[in-house]
Amino acid sequence: MRLHRLAAVAAILALASTACGSVEDDAADTGGPAGQTSDGDAAASADDGPVTVTDGRGEEITLDAPATTVVGLEWGVIENLVSLGVMPAGAADVEGYSAWVSAAPLDDSVTDVGMRGEPSVDAIVGLDPDLVVATTDLAPNVVEQLEEIVPVLVVRAAAAERPIEQMRDNLTLVAEAVDRSDQADELLADLDAALADGSEQLDAAGVAGDRFALADGWVEGNTVNVRAFTETSLAGAVAEELGLESAWELEGDPDYGLAVTDVEGLTGLGDVHFVYYSNDVEEDPYATLEGNALWESLEFVESGDVHRLPDGIWMFGGPRSVEQLVDAIVGTLAA
Incomplete structure:
Protein backbone atom coordinates (compact mmCIF):
# COMPACT_ATOMS: atom_id res chain seq x y z
CA MET A 1 0.00 0.00 0.00
CA ARG A 2 1.26 3.44 -0.77
CA LEU A 3 1.27 5.63 2.30
CA HIS A 4 1.26 8.93 0.45
CA ARG A 5 -1.30 10.33 2.87
CA LEU A 6 0.76 9.54 5.97
CA ALA A 7 1.53 12.72 7.89
CA ALA A 8 5.14 11.95 8.57
CA VAL A 9 8.61 12.36 7.23
CA ALA A 10 9.32 11.38 3.65
CA ALA A 11 11.38 8.43 4.85
CA ILE A 12 8.26 6.44 5.52
CA LEU A 13 7.54 6.33 1.81
CA ALA A 14 10.64 4.23 1.37
CA LEU A 15 9.34 1.82 3.96
CA ALA A 16 5.96 1.71 2.26
CA SER A 17 7.52 0.18 -0.84
CA THR A 18 9.30 -2.51 1.17
CA ALA A 19 7.99 -3.24 4.65
CA CYS A 20 4.52 -2.25 3.49
CA GLY A 21 5.00 -3.27 -0.01
CA SER A 22 7.99 -4.41 -2.16
CA VAL A 23 2.35 -20.77 5.21
CA GLU A 24 0.71 -21.68 2.81
CA ASP A 25 -2.77 -23.08 3.35
CA ASP A 26 -3.92 -26.13 1.45
CA ALA A 27 -4.60 -24.91 -2.09
CA ALA A 28 -7.97 -26.58 -2.00
CA ASP A 29 -9.02 -24.16 0.71
CA THR A 30 -8.32 -21.04 -1.31
CA GLY A 31 -9.32 -21.97 -4.82
CA GLY A 32 -7.94 -23.44 -8.01
CA PRO A 33 -7.16 -21.71 -11.31
CA ALA A 34 -8.35 -18.17 -11.88
CA GLY A 35 -12.11 -17.93 -11.87
CA GLN A 36 -12.54 -21.38 -10.36
CA THR A 37 -13.79 -22.53 -6.99
CA SER A 38 -11.87 -25.08 -4.95
CA ASP A 39 -13.84 -27.96 -6.45
CA GLY A 40 -13.17 -26.80 -10.01
CA ASP A 41 -16.65 -25.47 -10.79
CA ALA A 42 -16.88 -22.04 -12.37
CA ALA A 43 -17.08 -19.32 -9.73
CA ALA A 44 -20.09 -17.84 -11.48
CA SER A 45 -21.75 -18.02 -14.87
CA ALA A 46 -23.45 -15.64 -17.28
CA ASP A 47 -26.76 -17.23 -16.31
CA ASP A 48 -26.46 -15.46 -12.98
CA GLY A 49 -27.42 -12.21 -14.69
CA PRO A 50 -26.14 -8.67 -14.25
CA VAL A 51 -24.59 -7.39 -11.04
CA THR A 52 -24.57 -3.75 -9.94
CA VAL A 53 -22.49 -2.51 -7.01
CA THR A 54 -21.59 0.94 -5.72
CA ASP A 55 -17.88 1.16 -4.97
CA GLY A 56 -15.85 3.15 -2.47
CA ARG A 57 -15.90 6.24 -4.70
CA GLY A 58 -19.67 6.19 -4.92
CA GLU A 59 -19.40 5.00 -8.52
CA GLU A 60 -21.98 2.49 -9.76
CA ILE A 61 -20.35 -0.52 -11.45
CA THR A 62 -22.53 -2.81 -13.55
CA LEU A 63 -21.29 -6.20 -14.76
CA ASP A 64 -23.11 -8.46 -17.21
CA ALA A 65 -22.62 -11.30 -14.71
CA PRO A 66 -20.65 -11.88 -11.50
CA ALA A 67 -16.96 -11.48 -12.29
CA THR A 68 -14.98 -14.70 -12.71
CA THR A 69 -11.73 -13.44 -14.24
CA VAL A 70 -10.50 -10.80 -11.82
CA VAL A 71 -7.29 -8.81 -11.39
CA GLY A 72 -6.36 -7.41 -7.96
CA LEU A 73 -4.10 -4.39 -7.63
CA GLU A 74 -3.70 -4.17 -3.85
CA TRP A 75 -2.83 -6.92 -1.40
CA GLY A 76 -5.88 -6.45 0.81
CA VAL A 77 -8.31 -6.97 -2.06
CA ILE A 78 -6.21 -9.83 -3.41
CA GLU A 79 -6.42 -11.52 -0.03
CA ASN A 80 -10.18 -11.00 -0.04
CA LEU A 81 -10.55 -12.59 -3.48
CA VAL A 82 -8.53 -15.64 -2.51
CA SER A 83 -10.34 -15.97 0.81
CA LEU A 84 -13.66 -15.87 -1.03
CA GLY A 85 -12.59 -18.74 -3.28
CA VAL A 86 -11.79 -16.70 -6.40
CA MET A 87 -8.14 -17.06 -7.36
CA PRO A 88 -7.31 -13.89 -9.30
CA ALA A 89 -6.10 -14.15 -12.86
CA GLY A 90 -3.59 -11.41 -12.12
CA ALA A 91 -2.20 -9.69 -9.06
CA ALA A 92 0.12 -6.80 -8.36
CA ASP A 93 3.57 -7.68 -6.99
CA VAL A 94 3.06 -11.41 -6.59
CA GLU A 95 6.49 -11.88 -5.00
CA GLY A 96 5.85 -9.18 -2.40
CA TYR A 97 2.38 -10.51 -1.65
CA SER A 98 3.75 -14.00 -1.12
CA ALA A 99 6.37 -12.67 1.29
CA TRP A 100 4.03 -10.50 3.36
CA VAL A 101 0.60 -12.16 3.18
CA SER A 102 0.54 -15.76 4.35
CA ALA A 103 -3.17 -15.94 5.23
CA ALA A 104 -4.40 -16.49 1.67
CA PRO A 105 -1.61 -17.75 -0.63
CA LEU A 106 -1.68 -17.41 -4.39
CA ASP A 107 -1.23 -20.37 -6.67
CA ASP A 108 1.03 -20.68 -9.70
CA SER A 109 -1.73 -19.69 -12.14
CA VAL A 110 -1.68 -16.04 -11.04
CA THR A 111 0.06 -13.61 -13.40
CA ASP A 112 2.09 -10.75 -11.98
CA VAL A 113 0.81 -7.46 -13.44
CA GLY A 114 3.46 -5.15 -12.03
CA MET A 115 3.82 -3.06 -8.89
CA ARG A 116 0.83 -1.98 -6.87
CA GLY A 117 1.36 1.70 -7.52
CA GLU A 118 2.38 1.19 -11.14
CA PRO A 119 0.56 -1.81 -12.63
CA SER A 120 1.09 -2.74 -16.27
CA VAL A 121 -2.03 -1.90 -18.24
CA ASP A 122 -0.84 -4.15 -21.07
CA ALA A 123 -0.42 -7.11 -18.71
CA ILE A 124 -3.88 -6.54 -17.25
CA VAL A 125 -5.55 -6.22 -20.67
CA GLY A 126 -3.77 -9.37 -21.83
CA LEU A 127 -5.65 -11.37 -19.19
CA ASP A 128 -9.03 -10.20 -20.58
CA PRO A 129 -10.52 -9.72 -17.09
CA ASP A 130 -14.18 -9.18 -16.26
CA LEU A 131 -13.17 -6.87 -13.42
CA VAL A 132 -10.19 -5.09 -11.91
CA VAL A 133 -10.30 -4.46 -8.15
CA ALA A 134 -8.21 -1.57 -6.85
CA THR A 135 -8.14 0.77 -3.86
CA THR A 136 -8.17 4.50 -3.38
CA ASP A 137 -4.39 4.31 -3.04
CA LEU A 138 -4.09 3.78 -6.81
CA ALA A 139 -3.55 7.02 -8.72
CA PRO A 140 -6.81 8.27 -10.28
CA ASN A 141 -5.24 8.60 -13.72
CA VAL A 142 -4.34 4.89 -13.67
CA VAL A 143 -7.90 4.01 -12.68
CA GLU A 144 -9.25 6.20 -15.48
CA GLN A 145 -6.94 4.55 -18.00
CA LEU A 146 -8.09 1.09 -16.96
CA GLU A 147 -11.75 2.08 -16.97
CA GLU A 148 -11.52 2.75 -20.68
CA ILE A 149 -10.94 -0.97 -21.14
CA VAL A 150 -12.44 -2.91 -18.22
CA PRO A 151 -14.76 -2.26 -15.24
CA VAL A 152 -12.79 -1.15 -12.17
CA LEU A 153 -14.11 -1.59 -8.64
CA VAL A 154 -12.37 0.77 -6.20
CA VAL A 155 -12.60 0.22 -2.44
CA ARG A 156 -11.37 2.65 0.17
CA ALA A 157 -7.98 1.36 1.26
CA ALA A 158 -8.45 2.16 4.94
CA ALA A 159 -10.37 4.47 7.25
CA ALA A 160 -8.89 5.43 10.61
CA GLU A 161 -12.27 6.56 11.91
CA ARG A 162 -13.66 3.01 11.46
CA PRO A 163 -10.83 0.60 10.60
CA ILE A 164 -12.51 -2.72 11.36
CA GLU A 165 -15.78 -1.69 9.75
CA GLN A 166 -13.94 -0.56 6.61
CA MET A 167 -12.19 -3.92 6.39
CA ARG A 168 -15.57 -5.64 6.65
CA ASP A 169 -17.13 -3.33 4.06
CA ASN A 170 -14.33 -4.00 1.58
CA LEU A 171 -14.78 -7.76 1.85
CA THR A 172 -18.54 -7.44 1.44
CA LEU A 173 -18.21 -5.22 -1.63
CA VAL A 174 -15.74 -7.50 -3.37
CA ALA A 175 -17.94 -10.49 -2.51
CA GLU A 176 -20.96 -8.88 -4.18
CA ALA A 177 -19.04 -8.38 -7.40
CA VAL A 178 -17.95 -12.05 -7.58
CA ASP A 179 -21.16 -13.58 -6.19
CA ARG A 180 -19.56 -14.74 -2.97
CA SER A 181 -21.70 -13.01 -0.33
CA ASP A 182 -22.37 -16.26 1.54
CA GLN A 183 -18.65 -16.94 1.78
CA ALA A 184 -18.10 -13.37 3.03
CA ASP A 185 -20.67 -13.90 5.76
CA GLU A 186 -18.85 -17.07 6.83
CA LEU A 187 -15.49 -15.30 6.92
CA LEU A 188 -16.87 -12.49 9.04
CA ALA A 189 -18.62 -14.91 11.37
CA ASP A 190 -15.34 -16.78 11.84
CA LEU A 191 -13.60 -13.49 12.58
Whole structure:
Protein backbone atom coordinates (compact mmCIF):
# COMPACT_ATOMS: atom_id res chain seq x y z
CA MET A 1 0.00 0.00 0.00
CA ARG A 2 1.26 3.44 -0.77
CA LEU A 3 1.27 5.63 2.30
CA HIS A 4 1.26 8.93 0.45
CA ARG A 5 -1.30 10.33 2.87
CA LEU A 6 0.76 9.54 5.97
CA ALA A 7 1.53 12.72 7.89
CA ALA A 8 5.14 11.95 8.57
CA VAL A 9 8.61 12.36 7.23
CA ALA A 10 9.32 11.38 3.65
CA ALA A 11 11.38 8.43 4.85
CA ILE A 12 8.26 6.44 5.52
CA LEU A 13 7.54 6.33 1.81
CA ALA A 14 10.64 4.23 1.37
CA LEU A 15 9.34 1.82 3.96
CA ALA A 16 5.96 1.71 2.26
CA SER A 17 7.52 0.18 -0.84
CA THR A 18 9.30 -2.51 1.17
CA ALA A 19 7.99 -3.24 4.65
CA CYS A 20 4.52 -2.25 3.49
CA GLY A 21 5.00 -3.27 -0.01
CA SER A 22 7.99 -4.41 -2.16
CA VAL A 23 2.35 -20.77 5.21
CA GLU A 24 0.71 -21.68 2.81
CA ASP A 25 -2.77 -23.08 3.35
CA ASP A 26 -3.92 -26.13 1.45
CA ALA A 27 -4.60 -24.91 -2.09
CA ALA A 28 -7.97 -26.58 -2.00
CA ASP A 29 -9.02 -24.16 0.71
CA THR A 30 -8.32 -21.04 -1.31
CA GLY A 31 -9.32 -21.97 -4.82
CA GLY A 32 -7.94 -23.44 -8.01
CA PRO A 33 -7.16 -21.71 -11.31
CA ALA A 34 -8.35 -18.17 -11.88
CA GLY A 35 -12.11 -17.93 -11.87
CA GLN A 36 -12.54 -21.38 -10.36
CA THR A 37 -13.79 -22.53 -6.99
CA SER A 38 -11.87 -25.08 -4.95
CA ASP A 39 -13.84 -27.96 -6.45
CA GLY A 40 -13.17 -26.80 -10.01
CA ASP A 41 -16.65 -25.47 -10.79
CA ALA A 42 -16.88 -22.04 -12.37
CA ALA A 43 -17.08 -19.32 -9.73
CA ALA A 44 -20.09 -17.84 -11.48
CA SER A 45 -21.75 -18.02 -14.87
CA ALA A 46 -23.45 -15.64 -17.28
CA ASP A 47 -26.76 -17.23 -16.31
CA ASP A 48 -26.46 -15.46 -12.98
CA GLY A 49 -27.42 -12.21 -14.69
CA PRO A 50 -26.14 -8.67 -14.25
CA VAL A 51 -24.59 -7.39 -11.04
CA THR A 52 -24.57 -3.75 -9.94
CA VAL A 53 -22.49 -2.51 -7.01
CA THR A 54 -21.59 0.94 -5.72
CA ASP A 55 -17.88 1.16 -4.97
CA GLY A 56 -15.85 3.15 -2.47
CA ARG A 57 -15.90 6.24 -4.70
CA GLY A 58 -19.67 6.19 -4.92
CA GLU A 59 -19.40 5.00 -8.52
CA GLU A 60 -21.98 2.49 -9.76
CA ILE A 61 -20.35 -0.52 -11.45
CA THR A 62 -22.53 -2.81 -13.55
CA LEU A 63 -21.29 -6.20 -14.76
CA ASP A 64 -23.11 -8.46 -17.21
CA ALA A 65 -22.62 -11.30 -14.71
CA PRO A 66 -20.65 -11.88 -11.50
CA ALA A 67 -16.96 -11.48 -12.29
CA THR A 68 -14.98 -14.70 -12.71
CA THR A 69 -11.73 -13.44 -14.24
CA VAL A 70 -10.50 -10.80 -11.82
CA VAL A 71 -7.29 -8.81 -11.39
CA GLY A 72 -6.36 -7.41 -7.96
CA LEU A 73 -4.10 -4.39 -7.63
CA GLU A 74 -3.70 -4.17 -3.85
CA TRP A 75 -2.83 -6.92 -1.40
CA GLY A 76 -5.88 -6.45 0.81
CA VAL A 77 -8.31 -6.97 -2.06
CA ILE A 78 -6.21 -9.83 -3.41
CA GLU A 79 -6.42 -11.52 -0.03
CA ASN A 80 -10.18 -11.00 -0.04
CA LEU A 81 -10.55 -12.59 -3.48
CA VAL A 82 -8.53 -15.64 -2.51
CA SER A 83 -10.34 -15.97 0.81
CA LEU A 84 -13.66 -15.87 -1.03
CA GLY A 85 -12.59 -18.74 -3.28
CA VAL A 86 -11.79 -16.70 -6.40
CA MET A 87 -8.14 -17.06 -7.36
CA PRO A 88 -7.31 -13.89 -9.30
CA ALA A 89 -6.10 -14.15 -12.86
CA GLY A 90 -3.59 -11.41 -12.12
CA ALA A 91 -2.20 -9.69 -9.06
CA ALA A 92 0.12 -6.80 -8.36
CA ASP A 93 3.57 -7.68 -6.99
CA VAL A 94 3.06 -11.41 -6.59
CA GLU A 95 6.49 -11.88 -5.00
CA GLY A 96 5.85 -9.18 -2.40
CA TYR A 97 2.38 -10.51 -1.65
CA SER A 98 3.75 -14.00 -1.12
CA ALA A 99 6.37 -12.67 1.29
CA TRP A 100 4.03 -10.50 3.36
CA VAL A 101 0.60 -12.16 3.18
CA SER A 102 0.54 -15.76 4.35
CA ALA A 103 -3.17 -15.94 5.23
CA ALA A 104 -4.40 -16.49 1.67
CA PRO A 105 -1.61 -17.75 -0.63
CA LEU A 106 -1.68 -17.41 -4.39
CA ASP A 107 -1.23 -20.37 -6.67
CA ASP A 108 1.03 -20.68 -9.70
CA SER A 109 -1.73 -19.69 -12.14
CA VAL A 110 -1.68 -16.04 -11.04
CA THR A 111 0.06 -13.61 -13.40
CA ASP A 112 2.09 -10.75 -11.98
CA VAL A 113 0.81 -7.46 -13.44
CA GLY A 114 3.46 -5.15 -12.03
CA MET A 115 3.82 -3.06 -8.89
CA ARG A 116 0.83 -1.98 -6.87
CA GLY A 117 1.36 1.70 -7.52
CA GLU A 118 2.38 1.19 -11.14
CA PRO A 119 0.56 -1.81 -12.63
CA SER A 120 1.09 -2.74 -16.27
CA VAL A 121 -2.03 -1.90 -18.24
CA ASP A 122 -0.84 -4.15 -21.07
CA ALA A 123 -0.42 -7.11 -18.71
CA ILE A 124 -3.88 -6.54 -17.25
CA VAL A 125 -5.55 -6.22 -20.67
CA GLY A 126 -3.77 -9.37 -21.83
CA LEU A 127 -5.65 -11.37 -19.19
CA ASP A 128 -9.03 -10.20 -20.58
CA PRO A 129 -10.52 -9.72 -17.09
CA ASP A 130 -14.18 -9.18 -16.26
CA LEU A 131 -13.17 -6.87 -13.42
CA VAL A 132 -10.19 -5.09 -11.91
CA VAL A 133 -10.30 -4.46 -8.15
CA ALA A 134 -8.21 -1.57 -6.85
CA THR A 135 -8.14 0.77 -3.86
CA THR A 136 -8.17 4.50 -3.38
CA ASP A 137 -4.39 4.31 -3.04
CA LEU A 138 -4.09 3.78 -6.81
CA ALA A 139 -3.55 7.02 -8.72
CA PRO A 140 -6.81 8.27 -10.28
CA ASN A 141 -5.24 8.60 -13.72
CA VAL A 142 -4.34 4.89 -13.67
CA VAL A 143 -7.90 4.01 -12.68
CA GLU A 144 -9.25 6.20 -15.48
CA GLN A 145 -6.94 4.55 -18.00
CA LEU A 146 -8.09 1.09 -16.96
CA GLU A 147 -11.75 2.08 -16.97
CA GLU A 148 -11.52 2.75 -20.68
CA ILE A 149 -10.94 -0.97 -21.14
CA VAL A 150 -12.44 -2.91 -18.22
CA PRO A 151 -14.76 -2.26 -15.24
CA VAL A 152 -12.79 -1.15 -12.17
CA LEU A 153 -14.11 -1.59 -8.64
CA VAL A 154 -12.37 0.77 -6.20
CA VAL A 155 -12.60 0.22 -2.44
CA ARG A 156 -11.37 2.65 0.17
CA ALA A 157 -7.98 1.36 1.26
CA ALA A 158 -8.45 2.16 4.94
CA ALA A 159 -10.37 4.47 7.25
CA ALA A 160 -8.89 5.43 10.61
CA GLU A 161 -12.27 6.56 11.91
CA ARG A 162 -13.66 3.01 11.46
CA PRO A 163 -10.83 0.60 10.60
CA ILE A 164 -12.51 -2.72 11.36
CA GLU A 165 -15.78 -1.69 9.75
CA GLN A 166 -13.94 -0.56 6.61
CA MET A 167 -12.19 -3.92 6.39
CA ARG A 168 -15.57 -5.64 6.65
CA ASP A 169 -17.13 -3.33 4.06
CA ASN A 170 -14.33 -4.00 1.58
CA LEU A 171 -14.78 -7.76 1.85
CA THR A 172 -18.54 -7.44 1.44
CA LEU A 173 -18.21 -5.22 -1.63
CA VAL A 174 -15.74 -7.50 -3.37
CA ALA A 175 -17.94 -10.49 -2.51
CA GLU A 176 -20.96 -8.88 -4.18
CA ALA A 177 -19.04 -8.38 -7.40
CA VAL A 178 -17.95 -12.05 -7.58
CA ASP A 179 -21.16 -13.58 -6.19
CA ARG A 180 -19.56 -14.74 -2.97
CA SER A 181 -21.70 -13.01 -0.33
CA ASP A 182 -22.37 -16.26 1.54
CA GLN A 183 -18.65 -16.94 1.78
CA ALA A 184 -18.10 -13.37 3.03
CA ASP A 185 -20.67 -13.90 5.76
CA GLU A 186 -18.85 -17.07 6.83
CA LEU A 187 -15.49 -15.30 6.92
CA LEU A 188 -16.87 -12.49 9.04
CA ALA A 189 -18.62 -14.91 11.37
CA ASP A 190 -15.34 -16.78 11.84
CA LEU A 191 -13.60 -13.49 12.58
CA ASP A 192 -16.21 -12.52 15.16
CA ALA A 193 -15.78 -15.90 16.84
CA ALA A 194 -11.98 -15.50 16.86
CA LEU A 195 -12.23 -12.05 18.44
CA ALA A 196 -14.63 -13.28 21.11
CA ASP A 197 -12.50 -16.32 21.90
CA GLY A 198 -9.31 -14.25 21.95
CA SER A 199 -10.87 -11.77 24.33
CA GLU A 200 -11.89 -14.58 26.67
CA GLN A 201 -8.38 -16.05 26.61
CA LEU A 202 -6.74 -12.73 27.44
CA ASP A 203 -9.24 -12.19 30.24
CA ALA A 204 -8.51 -15.66 31.63
CA ALA A 205 -4.79 -14.92 31.46
CA GLY A 206 -5.27 -11.77 33.51
CA VAL A 207 -4.08 -9.34 30.86
CA ALA A 208 -7.43 -7.85 29.81
CA GLY A 209 -7.23 -4.07 30.14
CA ASP A 210 -3.43 -4.07 29.99
CA ARG A 211 -1.65 -1.32 28.06
CA PHE A 212 -0.36 -2.45 24.70
CA ALA A 213 1.85 -0.87 22.02
CA LEU A 214 2.17 -2.40 18.56
CA ALA A 215 4.84 -1.20 16.16
CA ASP A 216 7.05 -2.08 13.27
CA GLY A 217 10.12 -0.15 12.20
CA TRP A 218 13.10 0.22 9.95
CA VAL A 219 16.75 1.15 10.24
CA GLU A 220 17.99 4.29 8.51
CA GLY A 221 21.66 4.96 9.00
CA ASN A 222 22.22 4.60 12.74
CA THR A 223 18.61 5.41 13.59
CA VAL A 224 15.73 3.04 14.25
CA ASN A 225 12.50 4.61 13.05
CA VAL A 226 9.45 3.35 14.92
CA ARG A 227 6.11 3.14 13.16
CA ALA A 228 3.27 3.09 15.67
CA PHE A 229 -0.02 1.31 15.03
CA THR A 230 -2.25 3.63 17.00
CA GLU A 231 -5.74 2.79 18.24
CA THR A 232 -7.16 4.02 14.92
CA SER A 233 -5.10 1.57 12.86
CA LEU A 234 -6.69 -1.75 11.91
CA ALA A 235 -4.24 -3.69 14.09
CA GLY A 236 -4.65 -1.26 16.99
CA ALA A 237 -8.43 -1.47 16.78
CA VAL A 238 -8.23 -5.27 16.77
CA ALA A 239 -6.12 -5.19 19.94
CA GLU A 240 -8.72 -2.99 21.61
CA GLU A 241 -11.48 -5.38 20.50
CA LEU A 242 -9.53 -8.05 22.37
CA GLY A 243 -9.71 -5.96 25.54
CA LEU A 244 -6.28 -4.31 25.46
CA GLU A 245 -5.70 -0.58 25.88
CA SER A 246 -3.58 1.27 23.34
CA ALA A 247 -0.64 2.98 25.01
CA TRP A 248 0.16 5.20 22.03
CA GLU A 249 -0.55 8.88 22.54
CA LEU A 250 0.55 9.69 18.99
CA GLU A 251 -2.04 10.76 16.43
CA GLY A 252 -2.23 8.43 13.46
CA ASP A 253 -2.83 9.47 9.86
CA PRO A 254 -6.47 9.73 8.72
CA ASP A 255 -6.43 6.55 6.65
CA TYR A 256 -4.20 3.94 8.24
CA GLY A 257 -3.91 5.27 11.79
CA LEU A 258 -0.10 5.15 11.63
CA ALA A 259 2.42 7.51 13.17
CA VAL A 260 6.21 7.70 13.17
CA THR A 261 8.55 8.28 16.09
CA ASP A 262 11.97 7.16 17.27
CA VAL A 263 13.44 5.36 20.27
CA GLU A 264 13.31 8.55 22.33
CA GLY A 265 9.61 8.74 21.56
CA LEU A 266 9.12 5.42 23.38
CA THR A 267 10.14 6.85 26.75
CA GLY A 268 6.59 7.91 27.58
CA LEU A 269 5.07 4.47 27.10
CA GLY A 270 5.93 3.28 30.58
CA ASP A 271 4.80 -0.19 31.64
CA VAL A 272 3.34 -1.78 28.49
CA HIS A 273 3.37 -4.93 26.44
CA PHE A 274 5.57 -3.79 23.54
CA VAL A 275 4.79 -5.99 20.55
CA TYR A 276 6.30 -5.56 17.10
CA TYR A 277 6.62 -7.29 13.80
CA SER A 278 9.35 -7.28 11.18
CA ASN A 279 9.32 -9.33 8.03
CA ASP A 280 12.99 -8.46 7.44
CA VAL A 281 14.76 -11.50 8.83
CA GLU A 282 18.14 -10.02 7.99
CA GLU A 283 17.76 -6.85 10.04
CA ASP A 284 15.29 -6.91 12.88
CA PRO A 285 15.26 -3.18 13.74
CA TYR A 286 14.66 -3.73 17.44
CA ALA A 287 17.33 -6.40 17.74
CA THR A 288 19.82 -3.79 16.51
CA LEU A 289 19.05 -1.74 19.64
CA GLU A 290 20.69 -4.25 21.95
CA GLY A 291 23.23 -2.33 24.00
CA ASN A 292 21.62 1.04 23.25
CA ALA A 293 21.46 2.79 26.62
CA LEU A 294 18.17 4.58 25.96
CA TRP A 295 16.47 1.42 24.69
CA GLU A 296 17.81 -0.67 27.56
CA SER A 297 16.46 1.88 30.08
CA LEU A 298 12.85 1.61 28.87
CA GLU A 299 10.58 0.04 31.45
CA PHE A 300 9.18 -2.63 29.15
CA VAL A 301 12.68 -3.57 27.97
CA GLU A 302 13.96 -3.87 31.53
CA SER A 303 11.02 -6.14 32.41
CA GLY A 304 11.46 -8.24 29.27
CA ASP A 305 8.01 -7.36 27.96
CA VAL A 306 9.12 -7.06 24.32
CA HIS A 307 7.68 -9.52 21.83
CA ARG A 308 8.16 -10.09 18.11
CA LEU A 309 5.13 -11.41 16.24
CA PRO A 310 5.48 -14.15 13.61
CA ASP A 311 6.31 -13.06 10.06
CA GLY A 312 3.73 -13.07 7.29
CA ILE A 313 0.87 -11.31 9.07
CA TRP A 314 -0.44 -8.55 6.81
CA MET A 315 -1.50 -5.74 9.10
CA PHE A 316 -3.65 -4.12 6.40
CA GLY A 317 -5.50 -7.21 5.23
CA GLY A 318 -8.88 -8.89 5.44
CA PRO A 319 -10.50 -11.28 7.91
CA ARG A 320 -7.97 -14.07 7.50
CA SER A 321 -5.02 -11.79 8.21
CA VAL A 322 -6.88 -10.30 11.16
CA GLU A 323 -7.48 -13.80 12.54
CA GLN A 324 -3.74 -14.44 12.26
CA LEU A 325 -3.10 -11.24 14.20
CA VAL A 326 -5.59 -12.26 16.89
CA ASP A 327 -3.92 -15.65 17.25
CA ALA A 328 -0.48 -14.02 17.43
CA ILE A 329 -1.46 -11.46 20.08
CA VAL A 330 -3.25 -14.04 22.21
CA GLY A 331 -0.44 -16.56 21.81
CA THR A 332 2.08 -13.92 22.89
CA LEU A 333 0.27 -12.41 25.86
CA ALA A 334 -1.72 -15.35 27.16
CA ALA A 335 1.09 -17.90 27.00
